[in-house]
Amino acid sequence: MPFCSPPAHPDASQEVPAVGVKVENLVKNFGSLSVLKNVSFEVKPGEIFVLMGPSGSGKSVLLRHVVGLERATSGRVMIEGHDAAVEETRQHVCIGLVFQAGALFNSLSVYDNLALYLREHRVGSEAEIKTKVLHALKILSLENTAKKFPSDLSGGMKKRVAIARSLVMEPQLLLYDEPTSELDPVMAATISEIIASLRDQYRVTSIVVSHDRDLALNIADRIGLLMNGELIMVGTPAELKASQDPRIVDFLHPKFDLHNPRFKKLET
Amino acid sequence: MNNSQQSVRVGFFFLLGVALIWVTFETLSGGHFFEDRGYKLIAGFDDLKELKTGDEVRMAGVKIGTVEKTQLNESLTSAGGAPDTAHAASAILRIGSKIKITKDASAAIVQSGLLGNNYLAVTAGTVSQPLLKDGDEIATTVTPDFNSIMKDIGDLGHKLDGALSNLSSAFNGDGKDGGLFQKLDRMVTENRDKVNATMSNLQEITTKVNQGQGTLGKLINDPDLHDQLLAAVGEIKDTAAQAKVFVTDAQGVIDQVKTGKGALGTIIYDQQTADNIKASIQNVRDVSDKLAKGQGTLGKLINDDSLYNTAQNTLNKADRAIDGLNDSGPITAVGIAANALF
Amino acid sequence: MKQLRNICDGVGSVLALLVRSVGYAGTLPLQLGRFIEQCYLIGYTTLPIVAILSFFIGSVLALQAGYSMQDFGAKSFIGSLVGLSMARELGPMMVSILLAGRVGSAITAELASMKVYQEIDALETMNIPPARMLVMPRLAAVIVMMPVLTIIANLVGWFGGAFVSSHVKFIDIDSSTYFGALRHYTKFKDVANGLIKAEVFGFVVVLVCCSIGLRTRGGPREIGASVTRAVVTSLIMILVLDYFLTQVLLLISPS
Numbered sequence: 124m125p126f127c128s129p130p131a132h133p134d135a136s137q138e139v140p141a142v143g144v145k146v147e148n149l150v151k152n153f154g155s156l157s158v159l160k161n162v163s164f165e166v167k168p169g170e171i172f173v174l175m176g177p178s179g180s181g182k183s184v185l186l187r188h189v190v191g192l193e194r195a196t197s198g199r200v201m202i203e204g205h206d207a208a209v210e211e212t213r214q215h216v217c218i219g220l221v222f223q224a225g226a227l228f229n230s231l232s233v234y235d236n237l238a239l240y241l242r243e244h245r246v247g248s249e250a251e252i253k254t255k256v257l258h259a260l261k262i263l264s265l266e267n268t269a270k271k272f273p274s275d276l277s278g279g280m281k282k283r284v285a286i287a288r289s290l291v292m293e294p295q296l297l298l299y300d301e302p303t304s305e306l307d308p309v310m311a312a313t314i315s316e317i318i319a320s321l322r323d324q325y326r327v328t329s330i331v332v333s334h335d336r337d338l339a340l341n342i343a344d345r346i347g348l349l350m351n352g353e354l355i356m357v358g359t360p361a362e363l364k365a366s367q368d369p370r371i372v373d374f375l376h377p378k379f380d381l382h383n384p385r386f387k388k389l390e391t
Numbered sequence: 392m393n394n395s396q397q398s399v400r401v402g403f404f405f406l407l408g409v410a411l412i413w414v415t416f417e418t419l420s421g422g423h424f425f426e427d428r429g430y431k432l433i434a435g436f437d438d439l440k441e442l443k444t445g446d447e448v449r450m451a452g453v454k455i456g457t458v459e460k461t462q463l464n465e466s467l468t469s470a471g472g473a474p475d476t477a478h479a480a481s482a483i484l485r486i487g488s489k490i491k492i493t494k495d496a497s498a499a500i501v502q503s504g505l506l507g508n509n510y511l512a513v514t515a516g517t518v519s520q521p522l523l524k525d526g527d528e529i530a531t532t533v534t535p536d537f538n539s540i541m542k543d544i545g546d547l548g549h550k551l552d553g554a555l556s557n558l559s560s561a562f563n564g565d566g567k568d569g570g571l572f573q574k575l576d577r578m579v580t581e582n583r584d585k586v587n588a589t590m591s592n593l594q595e596i597t598t599k600v601n602q603g604q605g606t607l608g609k610l611i612n613d614p615d616l617h618d619q620l621l622a623a624v625g626e627i628k629d630t631a632a633q634a635k636v637f638v639t640d641a642q643g644v645i646d647q648v649k650t651g652k653g654a655l656g657t658i659i660y661d662q663q664t665a666d667n668i669k670a671s672i673q674n675v676r677d678v679s680d681k682l683a684k685g686q687g688t689l690g691k692l693i694n695d696d697s698l699y700n701t702a703q704n705t706l707n708k709a710d711r712a713i714d715g716l717n718d719s720g721p722i723t724a725v726g727i728a729a730n731a732l733f
Numbered sequence: 734m735k736q737l738r739n740i741c742d743g744v745g746s747v748l749a750l751l752v753r754s755v756g757y758a759g760t761l762p763l764q765l766g767r768f769i770e771q772c773y774l775i776g777y778t779t780l781p782i783v784a785i786l787s788f789f790i791g792s793v794l795a796l797q798a799g800y801s802m803q804d805f806g807a808k809s810f811i812g813s814l815v816g817l818s819m820a821r822e823l824g825p826m827m828v829s830i831l832l833a834g835r836v837g838s839a840i841t842a843e844l845a846s847m848k849v850y851q852e853i854d855a856l857e858t859m860n861i862p863p864a865r866m867l868v869m870p871r872l873a874a875v876i877v878m879m880p881v882l883t884i885i886a887n888l889v890g891w892f893g894g895a896f897v898s899s900h901v902k903f904i905d906i907d908s909s910t911y912f913g914a915l916r917h918y919t920k921f922k923d924v925a926n927g928l929i930k931a932e933v934f935g936f937v938v939v940l941v942c943c944s945i946g947l948r949t950r951g952g953p954r955e956i957g958a959s960v961t962r963a964v965v966t967s968l969i970m971i972l973v974l975d976y977f978l979t980q981v982l983l984l985i986s987p988s
Binding site for chain 3: 394397398400401404405407408409411412415416418419420445
Binding site for chain 1: 763852861
């Protein structure tokens, strides 16, 4: 039975055995294009690791390696000692991925979106499934959306439903792909709070891919900075702020120089 | 649309499909599943023609069964095989169990269309006869099929063609030497003068006859002589019968002539004799000239009344003789004679 | 060279998808709801267009046959012509083409958009193989629905031919003659032949459309491109397969 084991319950009273992730010398090429160049880092069980970097630096690709959607050119990703590229790994370790655009099933209602995983894996009766789904919706204050379809939801709501859908899986490892992009600052802050509170409640290991500076500095235990496929630093938010590396300084505090814009510099 | 409604529609749709397939099967294949197997009959034929498995068996045009199998009988190839049939091939028929066929019924292969669509027609027997049972052999009749009729017509045409070309070569010759007509033509041309003379003499004779001159003239113009004539005709008939016998003899002679045997044969096939004959024909002309002038015995006959009876007889005999010649294929005889003569 | 590579890649992924989907056949009882839904979409909703088209195909067949046969007095064979050609060739062929256009395009569009909007990826992270949840129920549904659609197409086509034969002045063959000729020359074997063909065509169409949908890469624009490719590939597959399948069927069951 392909189902996460050991079965965990999203309940504060139970401790979720959180898992650690180890990325070892990961290299990924798309044809001649080198996306990831020998990336290595470690995520400790129960921490929030924020992977930052400018657009196109390979953050999302790295995340897809962790869930096994991409095959590495060389190197590997180990989750609690299991290779992420192997199909069986997902039966040993339950991984939830919150997609950038939500990736909700458009043909299903919010309730069915959440229930799909449980139904497919035959987790209990329909009544038990209902309890679990409503519980997950309640955590994210989505009780009123159960009967709605994804197309009727706002961007923030979609992200929350996506998080709720991952939560229903009772994951040991939760991955967020750009959870705050395309959201207004308040909604972005709300999502950040949700990520933090979920970790606090369930001790789930979280990897967040984002270029949202506020999110990273406020909720991350550690931050990795990825630029052009290379991990240029890993450290706590305080270490990041204290860094004197011009690339990091420019990334965290970009200067607006209207008389000498960056895109013109790149041309030369 | 809720789920149960969808299930109902899909279920109905599927059952409809199954039902339609079933109906199609029943209609097209006559439903072999529930059909009673009926009973088996064997129909032996020397030639099954285009009868094949699955063809219908009909009685009075109504389908009563199907041809289950067609097979070559082994009794022909292996001595002492199945004794029940002397035919080269036989068709195993499957007849509906409700159909009763009597022992005197017979089966025939019938073509229902020019496109070669055969069925086996079974004629109804008489009611009093015992019924045929499973495995019995049914009597068969051979019907000419379209193909054999066409073949016969073809043969006939072939023969006709051959006969016509033979005839044609007999009349027109085969290139080497002329046919009958050319020969006759040549004979007539070469002897035109003689024939003309003979004809004018004959005209002279008939003129005299018309004028009542001589015995012949009197015969025609004198009613008193009628009775005598009748009596004479009776005699003529007898003589004619004798003449027929003569003609049959003549036939034999002609046959000998054909093969070049006997006197006539040598005469005809010998150039010298042919010349002699030409001379004889010249003599005949001289004789007829003399006849016209009343010279000699014949001349006297014509010019002398008292000899009319004898003349009459002779003429009649000649007529009969010619008729007889006509009857017995004179063309061939003349043809052969002419061929040798000219 | 690149084209050839693409074709081989396509064939390979279709076969891989086939193997994976067939491997999940055992889960069909657990997915009865999806199976029924696909049966509804593939069979029930396709019925009206199948009926309309096959009626007119049968009619046109009869009309053309009547026109060309009237000169040599073979009009009574219209029934056999329509019966045989509908059962052996046009019925299954037409249903498959309609399936490719109506159902196949919809399948590809749906799967391609799921792929483009990462729904497929989401399924995979949930440990739900798309082959099991999206492909297998469709394949099962098409297997069940194809014979039903085809037999309806055949019968409607036959009746269309009968209607034209009896109502068009220059043909004027009454229905009993028409169906007599039809029954005389069309055996259930011919119909079964057609049903087998339809089964294979339908299965291939759905499989190819699923595969192309799942292989879509890039943005929303690619959805349209995938649908076009799926329909064109399906049509080519139907016609090419038809030839070889006919050969094989003739070999297996000669008349």
